[in-house]
Amino acid sequence: MPLPFLTADRTFEAADESALPYDDRERWRRPYRPGPWRVGVAALVLLVASFVLFAAVAIALADSVSSAVAVLVTALVVIAAALRMLRMGVWVSGRGLRHVGFLVTRTVPWSRVVSVRTAQQPVRWLGLPRTVQGQALALVRKDRPAEDTPPLLTTHTLDFLSRPAAFDRAADTVEAWAAECGRGHGRG
Incomplete structure (x- = not known):
């Protein structure tokens, strides 16, 4: 079963003449693949969810339906969290730029974007305060x-x-989207 949110479109990685090689620019797409750390953590969370689902079946067989339903709901929440973690990141379309976080999604139309640029600065390590x-x-x-x-x-x-080349590719692609789509709103 293909999971379209897990893979980026392959044409972003190919050296192409145009930065935005899509006819349908209104479709939201992530211009990079999720990293191996993100996929690995999500896989471990899904593994935990499988054990919780197994526990729900065992509890249901022990004639405690209300407890089994509670454990089943817990497993579904864990699965939803793993899938949301895989969706996190930056998504682009002709309409704007979308930053998907774990709990919050922010969408900014290209008309409100002044610029998108790469800068050397202190950054949070894995989202932690450090x-x-x-x-x-x-x-x-x-x-x-x-x-x-x-x-x-x-x-x-x-x-x-540990993937600086992937970051550079993704940053260049998002910057190209901002430059191309921003031009359509009267900016150059």
């Missing part, structure tokens, strides 16, 4: 100061940890 020196893809918006906007991508997230 910061390290790294690169970040920063979004500058018309309606907000740059300090209030968290970075879109960093070199120290689950997607790009």
